[in-house]
Amino acid sequence: MAVYQHDVLVVGAGLAGMRATLAAQEAGADVAMITKVHPVRSHSNAAQGGINAALESRGDNWDDHAYNTVKGSDYLGDQDAIEIMCQEAGPAVVELEHMGVVFNRDENGRLGTRHFGGQEVARTFFVADITGQALLHALYEQIMKYNPRVYEEWFVTSLVIEDGKCCGVVALELMTGQIHLIKAKAVILATGGTGRCFEPSTNGLVVTADGQGLAYQVGVPLMDMEMVQYHPTTLKGNGVLMTEGARGEGGYLLNSEGERFMKTYAPNMMELASRDVVSRSEQTEINEGRGIDGCVLLDLRHLGRELIETKLAYINEVAMDFANVNLAEEPCPIRPGNHYEMGGIKTDVHGVTSMPGLYAAGECANVSVHGGNRLGANSLLDTVVFGKRAGIHAADYSRQIEQINVPDSIVSLDEGRIKSFFDKKDNTDTPATIRLAMGQAMNEGVAVFRDEAGMQAAYKTILELKDRYKRLGVHDSGKIFNTNLLFAFELGFMLDTAETICVSALARKESRGAHYRTDMPDRDDENWMKHILVQNTGEDLPTVDFSPVTVTRWEPQIRSY
Amino acid sequence: MKVKLDVGRFNPESEGDKSFRQEFDLEVEEYYTVLDALMQVRDYEDPSLAMRCSCRASICGSCAMKINGTSGLGCNTKIVDVIKKDGTVKVDPAGNLPVVKDLVVDMEPFWSKVREIKPFLQTKGPEPQDEYIAPQQAMLDLVKPVGCIMCGACVSDCTVLEVDSNFIGPAALAKASRFIDDPRDEMNAERFAQLNQYTGVWDCTRCMACVEVCPKGVAPMDRIMTIRDQIINAGIKNTNGARHAEGFASIVKRYGTLDETQLVIKTFGVLNPIVALKNIKALFGLLPVAYRALRKNKLPPVFHHKIAGVSYIKNIFKKLGA
Numbered sequence: 001m002a003v004y005q006h007d008v009l010v011v012g013a014g015l016a017g018m019r020a021t022l023a024a025q026e027a028g029a030d031v032a033m034i035t036k037v038h039p040v041r042s043h044s045n046a047a048q049g050g051i052n053a054a055l056e057s058r059g060d061n062w063d064d065h066a067y068n069t070v071k072g073s074d075y076l077g078d079q080d081a082i083e084i085m086c087q088e089a090g091p092a093v094v095e096l097e098h099m100g101v102v103f104n105r106d107e108n109g110r111l112g113t114r115h116f117g118g119q120e121v122a123r124t125f126f127v128a129d130i131t132g133q134a135l136l137h138a139l140y141e142q143i144m145k146y147n148p149r150v151y152e153e154w155f156v157t158s159l160v161i162e163d164g165k166c167c168g169v170v171a172l173e174l175m176t177g178q179i180h181l182i183k184a185k186a187v188i189l190a191t192g193g194t195g196r197c198f199e200p201s202t203n204g205l206v207v208t209a210d211g212q213g214l215a216y217q218v219g220v221p222l223m224d225m226e227m228v229q230y231h232p233t234t235l236k237g238n239g240v241l242m243t244e245g246a247r248g249e250g251g252y253l254l255n256s257e258g259e260r261f262m263k264t265y266a267p268n269m270m271e272l273a274s275r276d277v278v279s280r281s282e283q284t285e286i287n288e289g290r291g292i293d294g295c296v297l298l299d300l301r302h303l304g305r306e307l308i309e310t311k312l313a314y315i316n317e318v319a320m321d322f323a324n325v326n327l328a329e330e331p332c333p334i335r336p337g338n339h340y341e342m343g344g345i346k347t348d349v350h351g352v353t354s355m356p357g358l359y360a361a362g363e364c365a366n367v368s369v370h371g372g373n374r375l376g377a378n379s380l381l382d383t384v385v386f387g388k389r390a391g392i393h394a395a396d397y398s399r400q401i402e403q404i405n406v407p408d409s410i411v412s413l414d415e416g417r418i419k420s421f422f423d424k425k426d427n428t429d430t431p432a433t434i435r436l437a438m439g440q441a442m443n444e445g446v447a448v449f450r451d452e453a454g455m456q457a458a459y460k461t462i463l464e465l466k467d468r469y470k471r472l473g474v475h476d477s478g479k480i481f482n483t484n485l486l487f488a489f490e491l492g493f494m495l496d497t498a499e500t501i502c503v504s505a506l507a508r509k510e511s512r513g514a515h516y517r518t519d520m521p522d523r524d525d526e527n528w529m530k531h532i533l534v535q536n537t538g539e540d541l542p543t544v545d546f547s548p549v550t551v552t553r554w555e556p557q558i559r560s561y
Numbered sequence: 562m563k564v565k566l567d568v569g570r571f572n573p574e575s576e577g578d579k580s581f582r583q584e585f586d587l588e589v590e591e592y593y594t595v596l597d598a599l600m601q602v603r604d605y606e607d608p609s610l611a612m613r614c615s616c617r618a619s620i621c622g623s624c625a626m627k628i629n630g631t632s633g634l635g636c637n638t639k640i641v642d643v644i645k646k647d648g649t650v651k652v653d654p655a656g657n658l659p660v661v662k663d664l665v666v667d668m669e670p671f672w673s674k675v676r677e678i679k680p681f682l683q684t685k686g687p688e689p690q691d692e693y694i695a696p697q698q699a700m701l702d703l704v705k706p707v708g709c710i711m712c713g714a715c716v717s718d719c720t721v722l723e724v725d726s727n728f729i730g731p732a733a734l735a736k737a738s739r740f741i742d743d744p745r746d747e748m749n750a751e752r753f754a755q756l757n758q759y760t761g762v763w764d765c766t767r768c769m770a771c772v773e774v775c776p777k778g779v780a781p782m783d784r785i786m787t788i789r790d791q792i793i794n795a796g797i798k799n800t801n802g803a804r805h806a807e808g809f810a811s812i813v814k815r816y817g818t819l820d821e822t823q824l825v826i827k828t829f830g831v832l833n834p835i836v837a838l839k840n841i842k843a844l845f846g847l848l849p850v851a852y853r854a855l856r857k858n859k860l861p862p863v864f865h866h867k868i869a870g871v872s873y874i875k876n877i878f879k880k881l882g883a
Contacts (some may be wrong), residue, residue: 038668040711041613041621057691097692100682100743102703109694128704133620137707141681175661204616237592240618310701314708318618321637322592432604476609478574481662484608 006032007398009169009184011156011211014042015380016362016387017190018139023391025148029398032149034156034171034182036206039140043192043204044383047132048243048314049116050124051380053089060123062086069378070554072118072274073371074513075529076224079552081349081367088385093125096384101138102127115248118274118375129243129314135380156210157414157489159187159218160406166357167404170414174486177479179411185398188359188390189215189345197498198338199439200239202231211364213493215345216500220355221533223366226505226515227342229374230448232278234337236295238322242315242334244376246300247271249311254297254331255290266561273561276373276514279336283448295333336448340379342370342514343504346533351390361390372513421488424473431487434472438465438498446505451519459502466495500534500542507532507544525556562589564640566598569653571660589640595650596624596635612664619776622710625717626664627653632717632774655717671713674729678737683748693745706739709779715771721764728764731771731781738784741791753792762788763802804828814878817868821861
């Protein structure tokens with residue numbers, strides 16, 4: 001058996017993963033990246049609007065950015081982590097610019113900004129409405145330049161733990177169907193979000209909570225998983241994202257009566273209130289009969305064709321392709337849709353998890369900088385700031401320890417799991433049917449508006465589906481590019497993660513950020529300004545624990561926009 | 562809506578070296594894309610059907626494939642737009658790349674060519690403290706080429722790659738143009754020298770296929786033509802391509818129409834012994850063509866005549882400043 005060994009192994013090759021890889025390499029580590037899809041196919045692509053930073057050279061102030069982020073988080077974000085993110089934002093954006101990102105400029109050739117939700121000033125840097133794609137490709141250009149080892153189209157099936165430390169991964173090579181052991185002194189999980197636990201979602205088909213599932217398997221706590229963001233503007237039909245940049249550039253939200261209904265809910269910030277606030281407002285309009293066929297309207301006509309075709313060209317293409325709407329000529333039906341997981345693997349500000357040797361960064365991690373609600377354009381920032389910090393710290397850590405010896409035979413566990421999938425091929429259930437049932441249940445019970453009964457119903461469904469999953473078989477017996485087998489593994493991660501979301505949501509007896517309970521509509525700072533940790537202790541059901549929120553300067557206030 | 566999906570398949574494990582076709586009769590929604598239909602097959606009928614897909618929104622570039630023989634993304638091609646009169650849609654793996662299984666191709670030849678053009682920003686001198694100052698319009702103009710999602714549709718339908726796999730190809734060249742046109746990049750001389758060689762910009766036959774199939778409007782061929790201009794304007798003219806372009810223009814300017822005999826002489830530098838010697842093989846290669854033309858009475862006349870309104874043509878050149 002081939003021996004693969006590295007100082008640092010990064011799982012996932014989106015923005016956080018590639019940034020971590022480059023940082024670890026620069027810090028002198030032998031680093032490799034393992035990814036189930038080619039890096040430029042990663043879902044960071046789909047981020048459209050931009051990346052936030054308060055540039056001091058522009059007279060902006062990172063304190064203000066931090067305050068807006070704390071308020072956006074509904075005071076659940078850890079303020080020390082938020083301060084770090086906002087302080088490092090400016091240098092991070094300049095660094096990306098130096099790598100080659102073609103950020104929009106002002107008339108003086110300096111970086112230009114646009115308005116984004118929840119921010120009092122325009123501090124969002126962008127590349128038209130393809131910022132995520134532009135950043136992802138720019139980072140991949142750096143990967144091609146510095147050439148670290150990339151295990152491309154390899155899927156991590158489990159983490160290797162010895163002596164209480166993470167010291168490698170077991171992975172399935174899709175092209176050959178072979179199982180491999182890759183040893184590493186440090187492993188950084190950067191696998192993205194949980195979108196496919198929900199149906200519909202703006203997220204791509206590859207966003208299957210792999211990192212969260214891997215961490216959960218080995219008993220690492222997941223934090224604030226109930227905080228699931230529903231994006232206010234997703235396309236009717238297939239649920240594809242329509243950037244917040246559309247409202248940042250001045251777009252309106254209209255109800256069936258043609259009113260800009262946000263004046264009722266957020267008279268100051270209007271369409272640019274926090275995402276949780278806008279999504280709830282839309283859903284209220286729809287529920288109270290002022291929607292159109294389950295949607296409200298995004299109206300950009302007054303922005304003019306030229307602006308739409310330069311700064312919002314991609315969503316114009318998407319609206320045309322998938323909804324037959326020309327944004328310059330007619331309003332577009334949109335609705336709130338599953339978009340982002342604020343919760344994730346609990347880490348400190350260096351990406352360190354509770355398990356020595358295991359790190360997490362990006363959407364799969366929870367530092368926590370987004371708390372109960374992430375502000376638009378803070379996610380790209382999160383990936384590059386904390387990806388880099390995790391890379392540096394992991395490189396440093398790997399210098400201080402010896403590689404723990406792992407017997408090659410460890411792969412037999414996962415080989416056994418694969419054999420067991422093949423053995424159950426007579427079961428007619430498929431990953432797709434179970435996933436669809438899970439997604440619909442989650443979208444029903446753990447969505448914009450929640451209550452005890454609805455969440456219980458979703459949880460009950462998830463437990464039933466987990467039971468069905470135990471009997472799931474794989475029907476494609478081939479070795480080459482067997483996606484049937486891949487989906488079976490992914491589904492296991494998603495079901496575990498969906499369970500943590502339900503358990504966390506049921507535990508929080510208040511409304512805060514994206515977690516809005518119609519049966520407990522008030523925020524309860526006295527009892528619930530704390531993080532919820534959900535952990536697998538090897539028992540049937542996960543355990544729930546709590547940890548305090550770090551407050552540095554901003555005591556909780558009433559949150560209005 | 563009923564559709565018959567006619568899929569070109571390949572599975573070296575179970576079916577050997579030969580590709581085969583398989584039809585799937587599906588009941589689909591009106592709004593379904595080709596990718597939706599393929600996923601319906603994979604998820605509910607035949608789990609062994611292999612393909613790549615991720616974003617479903619034409620931004621990740623995973624699902625380039627041939628649809629009714631023309632390359633495109635499965636995710637933004639609606640069934641209703643491509644279904645044939647007999648109710649079928651034909652789907653095949655992308656071309657000009659080795660097939661691994663069904664619709665999955667080996668993208669390594671694609672990426673190795675991208676890597677060849679040094680696909681990253683290269684500057685000289687120290688980095689500024691803040692961002693580089695760059696003209697607003699220059700950065701806006703780069704949004705289109707930067708919007709390339711590296712799906713490989715252009716490579717799949719490239720008619721040059723079909724006959725010469727050494728051609729660096731439309732995707733890599735479009736990527737190169739993204740750096741050439743970037744005011745921050747300072748390696749144009751080196752990039753021009755590389756792209757001016759065999760396998761570079763002069764190997765494109767201007768067939769337009771890449772422009773037609775690109776799902777993101779990157780228009781690779783237009784960028785290749787721009788690089789050619791930039792190379793000539795940089796004074797690098799010692800290639801058959803540059804001689805062909807300049808010769809073409811000078812003949813038309815002088816006579817009002819093209820004289821193919823003179824074009825051959827100018828392109829292959831027949832009047833310059835050093836150039837002609839280098840092109841000797843290519844020149845002999847033209848003899849059979851000339852012989853066939855002669856037999857069909859299509860050989861151009863030895864003495865080419867100016868057309869009546871040649872002064873108008875000259876005026877056009879004058880207006881263009883050429």
